[in-house]
Amino acid sequence: xxxxxxxxxxxxxxxxxxxxxxxxxxxxxxxxxxQLVYPFIFDTHRLFFEKFSFSVGDILYAFLVLFIAKNVVxxxxxxxxxxxxxxxxxxxxxxxxxxxxxxxxxxxYYRTPxxxxxxxxxxxxxxxxxxxxxxxxxxxxxxxxxxxxxDTTAVTIAYSKATIxxxxxxxxxxxxxxxxxxxxxxxxxxxxLLSYMGYAGYLNPFTLESQANSKIPNLDFMITAAxxxxxxxxxxxxxxxxxxxxxxxxxxxxxxxxxxxxxFALRYCYAEHYKANxxxxxxxxxxxxxxxxxxxxxxxxxxxxxxxxxxxxxxKGYDSYLKANGQAKGIQSYSTIVGxxxxxxxxxxxxxx
Numbered sequence: 001x002x003x004x005x006x007x008x009x010x011x012x013x014x015x016x017x018x019x020x021x022x023x024x025x026x027x028x029x030x031x032x033x034x035q036l037v038y039p040f041i042f043d044t045h046r047l048f049f050e051k052f053s054f055s056v057g058d059i060l061y062a063f064l065v066l067f068i069a070k071n072v073v074x075x076x077x078x079x080x081x082x083x084x085x086x087x088x089x090x091x092x093x094x095x096x097x098x099x100x101x102x103x104x105x106x107x108x109y110y111r112t113p114x115x116x117x118x119x120x121x122x123x124x125x126x127x128x129x130x131x132x133x134x135x136x137x138x139x140x141x142x143x144x145x146x147x148x149x150x151d152t153t154a155v156t157i158a159y160s161k162a163t164i165x166x167x168x169x170x171x172x173x174x175x176x177x178x179x180x181x182x183x184x185x186x187x188x189x190x191x192x193l194l195s196y197m198g199y200a201g202y203l204n205p206f207t208l209e210s211q212a213n214s215k216i217p218n219l220d221f222m223i224t225a226a227x228x229x230x231x232x233x234x235x236x237x238x239x240x241x242x243x244x245x246x247x248x249x250x251x252x253x254x255x256x257x258x259x260x261x262x263x264f265a266l267r268y269c270y271a272e273h274y275k276a277n278x279x280x281x282x283x284x285x286x287x288x289x290x291x292x293x294x295x296x297x298x299x300x301x302x303x304x305x306x307x308x309x310x311x312x313x314x315x316k317g318y319d320s321y322l323k324a325n326g327q328a329k330g331i332q333s334y335s336t337i338v339g340x341x342x343x344x345x346x347x348x349x350x351x352x353x
Contacts, residue, residue, distance in 0.1 A: 008092035008099075015098055022110040023326060034111040038234045041104060042181050045208040050184055055211055057204030058189040105205040108236040109325040114243070120343035122336075126276045129338070130284070132345040133273045136266040137288050139350045143259040144289045154294035157218035157256050161187055164218060168225040173251045174233070174244045183229035187214040195306040197314050200224040203231035220299055222260040223249065237327060239336025242268070246341060250350070258352065263292060265341045272338045 022029050049056050075086060115122050124132075147155045159167070165185045172183055188194055188201070188211040201212040201224040210228035212221055226245035235241050242264075249261025266288075274281040319330035327333040 005088050005092040008095040009088065011099060012091065012095045015095070015102070019102070019110070022107065026110055026112045029107055029110045030112040033107045034234050038105070038108065039181050042208055042232065042234070046182075046184070049207050049209055053186075055186045055189050055204070055207075055209055057207035057209045058211070060207065061190075061204075101205050105203070105208060105234070106236075106325065108234045109327070111234070111236070114235065114237065114240040115340065115343070118343075120340060120347075122339040122343065124339060124342040126273075128342050128346065129269065129273055129276060130280060132342045133266070133269045133281075133284060135345060135350050136262055136269055136341075137284060139352065140259070140262045140266050140292055141287070141289050142352060143255060143262060144292050146255055147259055148289075148291050151289040151291055152294075153291045154298060155219070155256070155259060155291065157222075159218060159256070161212075161214050161218070161221060164221055165212075165225060167252070167254055167257060168222065168229065168248075171248070171252050171254075171257075172226065172229055173248045174230065181233055183210060183232040185210050185212055185225050185229060187212055191215045195303075196308055196311065198303065198306070198311045201228045203228050208232060215302075217299055217302055219260050219263070219295055220302075222257050223264045226261075236325070237336070238322065238331075238334045239340065242334055242337035243340035243344075246337065247344070255352075262350070263295065265337065266292075267296065268335055268338050269341060272335065 071089075114120075144155060145151070157164075165187070169182075169184055186209050191214040194201070194211075194213040195215045199213060200216050200220055201210070203210050210225075210232045212224045212228060214221075216224065223245050226248050227241045230241040230244035230248075233244075235244060246261050246265045249257050249264070252258055252261070270281060270285060273284075315331060322330045322333060329336070
């Protein structure tokens, strides 16, 4: 066994122990990694990768897939390949990927919760949820009236994806620690593939490029852009990234971006309200403009066009990935935005710019 493979394999259990230690001490991660080291890492990556108009990370992933495929084929072609060699190479590769992932971005999964920094109480009762939901319905209706010809017409956003990216980048408004990193967005080269996988976007944890699926409707593209940029700032939690996407959208000067933010939060709050009190939720949703429901339907129909037998398996894999990185609810962690929105509604009022 080569010395490099031996060292990398030996690092696997060490990495595991260190991660266990970080999980129990989030303040360490917050103070020394997320606030001190990570901003430097991101700024360094940005200096190099932002200058490319295309996604370098997407290209690297393509080469990685080809590299793995080539090695798998070569293993089967060589009849005398030792299993010990295969296992050692595989373990050392996994160790290297995990090391790079965690040092580059992954440790942000173990930082202190955003709610702690904001002083938010994440537990809420049904009355508080219903009050927040009612506010979201009211303000979503107000924005819809501004942006559509009548109550029954869906809002049409005629901006190009590039224009939306510029809009979100210029007014991205969430830097709690005042660290200064400026997030940016790229459109994924593999947007069609992402659509079949069921993903609206992702952050490449190795190049730190935020990617958005260019195929998705503009209303969802706005939120996805802000969500992935939140990840760029070191916000790993999906629920927290969702809240930041909501917050920075409703603070935006563009009414279409505001509309995207409010209707995004409304969708999640309705789902939680429906779980708690189906009849009350259904009664209140009747007051929502039919045109807003048409916007939701457009998004639903988009994803239906790309449904395939492999999507549930990919989602299950992503669910396991999130759970392995400290998000106990897995994919359901996206819905923790509701606790943030309810807490925000109690501390600040929803006002149109």
